[in-house]
Amino acid sequence: MSETDQYYVERCLDGHPDDFRYLVRRYQGVLLAHLAGKLGNKDKAEEAAQESLVRAYFKMDSLEKPDLFFSWLLGIADRVAKEHQRREQIRRQREAIRSFSEEAPSPEFSQDYALEAAIAGLSETYRQVILLRYYGGQSCDQIANKLNMPLGTVTKTLSRAYAMLRESLQQHECSEIGEV
Amino acid sequence: MNCAEYKELLVAYIEGLLDETEKRSVAQHLKDCAVCRAELKEAGNLHSRLVNNGKNLAQTNLEDVVLERIIREQNVRLKAANKAAAGLKLRRVIMKSPITKMAAAAVIIIAVLIGINPFRSTITFAEVIKPILNARTVIFDFIVGDDETGPLMHEIVVGSRIRRTISNLPNMTLIIDLENGEMLVLDTEEKTAAYVDIKGQLQERTRGYIEFVRKVLMELKDSPNIEKLGEQEIEGQKAIGFAGPNEEVKIWADPHTAVPIRVELRLGQLFVILKNFKFDVPIEDSLVSMDVPEGYTLEKKVIDFAEATEQDFIESLRIWADVLMDGKFPEAIGTENYMKQIPLVGEKLAKLNLSDDEAAKLGMTLPRGMFFFQLLETEGKFHYAGKGVKLGDADKAIFWYLPEGSETYRVIYGDLSVKDVAPENLPK
Numbered sequence: 278m279s280e281t282d283q284y285y286v287e288r289c290l291d292g293h294p295d296d297f298r299y300l301v302r303r304y305q306g307v308l309l310a311h312l313a314g315k316l317g318n319k320d321k322a323e324e325a326a327q328e329s330l331v332r333a334y335f336k337m338d339s340l341e342k343p344d345l346f347f348s349w350l351l352g353i354a355d356r357v358a359k360e361h362q363r364r365e366q367i368r369r370q371r372e373a374i375r376s377f378s379e380e381a382p383s384p385e386f387s388q389d390y391a392l393e394a395a396i397a398g399l400s401e402t403y404r405q406v407i408l409l410r411y412y413g414g415q416s417c418d419q420i421a422n423k424l425n426m427p428l429g430t431v432t433k434t435l436s437r438a439y440a441m442l443r444e445s446l447q448q449h450e451c452s453e454i455g456e457v
Numbered sequence: 458m459n460c461a462e463y464k465e466l467l468v469a470y471i472e473g474l475l476d477e478t479e480k481r482s483v484a485q486h487l488k489d490c491a492v493c494r495a496e497l498k499e500a501g502n503l504h505s506r507l508v509n510n511g512k513n514l515a516q517t518n519l520e521d522v523v524l525e526r527i528i529r530e531q532n533v534r535l536k537a538a539n540k541a542a543a544g545l546k547l548r549r550v551i552m553k554s555p556i557t558k559m560a561a562a563a564v565i566i567i568a569v570l571i572g573i574n575p576f577r578s579t580i581t582f583a584e585v586i587k588p589i590l591n592a593r594t595v596i597f598d599f600i601v602g603d604d605e606t607g608p609l610m611h612e613i614v615v616g617s618r619i620r621r622t623i624s625n626l627p628n629m630t631l632i633i634d635l636e637n638g639e640m641l642v643l644d645t646e647e648k649t650a651a652y653v654d655i656k657g658q659l660q661e662r663t664r665g666y667i668e669f670v671r672k673v674l675m676e677l678k679d680s681p682n683i684e685k686l687g688e689q690e691i692e693g694q695k696a697i698g699f700a701g702p703n704e705e706v707k708i709w710a711d712p713h714t715a716v717p718i719r720v721e722l723r724l725g726q727l728f729v730i731l732k733n734f735k736f737d738v739p740i741e742d743s744l745v746s747m748d749v750p751e752g753y754t755l756e757k758k759v760i761d762f763a764e765a766t767e768q769d770f771i772e773s774l775r776i777w778a779d780v781l782m783d784g785k786f787p788e789a790i791g792t793e794n795y796m797k798q799i800p801l802v803g804e805k806l807a808k809l810n811l812s813d814d815e816a817a818k819l820g821m822t823l824p825r826g827m828f829f830f831q832l833l834e835t836e837g838k839f840h841y842a843g844k845g846v847k848l849g850d851a852d853k854a855i856f857w858y859l860p861e862g863s864e865t866y867r868v869i870y871g872d873l874s875v876k877d878v879a880p881e882n883l884p885k
Contacts, residue, residue, distance in 0.1 A: 305519040411511040436468040
C-alpha cells in the first residue's frame with residue numbers, strides 16, 4: 278500500500294491485475310467525493326466510481342506517465358460523470374414526456390452534497406489538494422510529493438481552497454434560503 | 458503580521474503544519490483578535506465537515522466489486538477477441554485463399570452427390586409426385602442426416618441449372634450447370650467468382666441426384682408395394698404419407714392438393730431429407746446465370762476433380778484423425794458428419810498455421826476422399842470400426858469395403874495400411 282502509483286501501475290501492466298486493488302483502495306474515497314459532487318447522489322457516485330476504475334484499468338496501457346495516474350483517473354471520472362449526466366438527462370426527458378409531468382424526481386443527495394458540489398466546482402489544483410487530503414487520506418507532504426510542488430505551495434493552495442469552499446458554501450446556503 | 462497575514466496561516470494552523478514559533482505567534486494573535494477567532498471557527502467547521510465527509514465516504518469499499526467487474530469484463534473481452542480472431546482466421550483460411558475456397562465449394566457439391574444406386578421398387582401415387590416430375594422450377598431445402606441437425610442446403614432448380622447455398626457457409630453460393638458440366642462459385646462477401654469444371658463423374662453424379670428423385674418417384678408410381686402411412690402432422694401441417702418398400706423412401710403430401718411437403722430418402726447408409734418445396738415459382742434468370750455477376754472479380758480455377766481414389770480416402774482419414782480429432786479416428790464417418798465438420802476444418806487448419814499451399818492440399822484432399830467414400834456410402838458396402846482408435850494403431854482395422862467385382866475386401870488399419878482380406882477373415 279505504501280508503494281507509489283507508478284509502481285502499482287507497472288505491476289498491473291506486467292500482468293498482476295490484483296495489484297489494482299491498492300490503487301482502488303488509495304483513490305476510492307477521492308473518486309466518490311469527486312463524483313458525488315458532480316452527480317449529487319451517493320449510489321450514482323458509487324456506480325460511476327466503479328465504472329471509472331474499471332475503465333482506467335483497461336486503459337492503463339495508454340497512460341504515458343504512470344506517476345500522473347491520479348490526475349488521469351480524475352479525467353476519466355469526469356468523462357464518466359458527463360456520460361451519466363447525459364443519460365440521466367435523457368431519461369428524465371423521456372420520463373417527462375411519458376408522464377406529462379414537469380416534476381423531476383428529487384435526487385437522493387449524499388450526506389453532504391453541498392460540500393461535495395462545492396469541491397467539484399473548484400479549479401483543478403485546488404480540487405486535487407482537497408480531495409487528496411480529506412478523501413485520499415494523504416498528508417500535505419505526500420501531496421507535495423505527488424503533485425510535484427513545494428510543501429509551502431500545498432499549504433497555501435489548501436488555505437485558498439478553504440476560502441473558496443467557504444464562499445461557495447455560503448452562496449449555496451443563501452440561495453437555499455432564497456428559495457424557501 | 459497583520460490580520461490578513463494571520464488569516465493565511467489559519468488552515469495550516471488547524472492542520473498542524475506550522476513550526477513552533479509560527480504556532481505560538483498565531484495563538485497569541487488569536488487571543489487578542491476576535492475577528493480572527495471567528496475566522497478560525499469557520500475554518501474549523503469546514504475542516505470537520507471535510508474530515509467527516511471523508512470518513513463517511515471511506516466506509517464504502519469498492520475494491521472487491523471493482524476487481525470483480527474487471528475480471529468479468531476481462532472475460533467478455535477475451536471471448537470477443539477469441540471469437541473475432543477465430544472468425545477472422547477461419548475466413549482467412551477458407552475464403553481468402555482461392556484454393557481452399559474451391560475446396561470448401563467442393564465439399565458442398567459432393568455433399569449432395571447421391572442417387573447412384575438404382576431403385577428397384579414400384580408404387581402408385583401419381584398425383585403426389587406429379588409436381589416433382591413435371592415442375593419447371595423447384596425450390597426446396599435439403600438436409601443430410603435423419604435428425605435435421607446437419608447443415609441445410611437451399612436449392613433452386615431451374616431446368617438443368619441449380620443455385621445452391623448452405624447454412625454453415627453463409628458467404629458461398631454455387632451455381633451449377635449440369636448440361637455443360639460447369640460450376641460457378643461465388644463468394645458474396647469478398648465479391649469473387651470462380652468457375653470449376655465438374656465434367657465426368659462429378660457431373661454425372663450431380664445430375665443423378667436431381668434425376669434420382671424423379672426416377673425414384675417414377676418407379677414408385679407403378680409399384681404395388683406402396684404403403685399408405687395415414688395422416689400425420691408434418692412440418693406444422695396435416696399430411697398424408699406414402700412409404701416405399703423397406704422405407705427407403707417416404708413422401709408426405711398435402712391431403713387436399715397432393716403437393717409434396719417432405720421427402721425422406723434412405724440410400725444405403727446415407728439419409729436425406731428434402732422439404733419446404735415450392736413448385737413452379739417464377740425464378741429470375743439472373744439467379745441461375747453462369748455469367749460472373751457485376752462487381753465480382755473472376756479468380757482462376759484451381760480445383761482438380763479427376764477420379765478420386767482409395768488413396769485420397771485414406772489421406773482424408775488421416776486428416777480427419779490427425780487434424781480434426783486430435784489423433785483419434787472419429788465416432789462415425791459419413792456425409793452427414795462430414796458436412797457438420799466443414800466449419801471445424803477451417804478452424805483447425807487456422808490453428809496449424811499452414812501456408813496457403815499446405816492448407817489447400819489438406820482442404821482438397823478431404824473432399825476428394827469424401828467423393829470416393831460416397832460411392833461406398835450410398836451402396837452401403839462398407840463397415841467403419843474406427844471409433845476411439847488411435848491414429849498409428851496397426852493392430853486395429855478401422856474400415857473395410859468390397860470393391861466392385863472383387864472377391865476380397867480392402868481393410869484399412871489404424872496406421873492407415875491396407876490389406877486384401879477374404880470375407881471369412883474379416884475382423885469381427
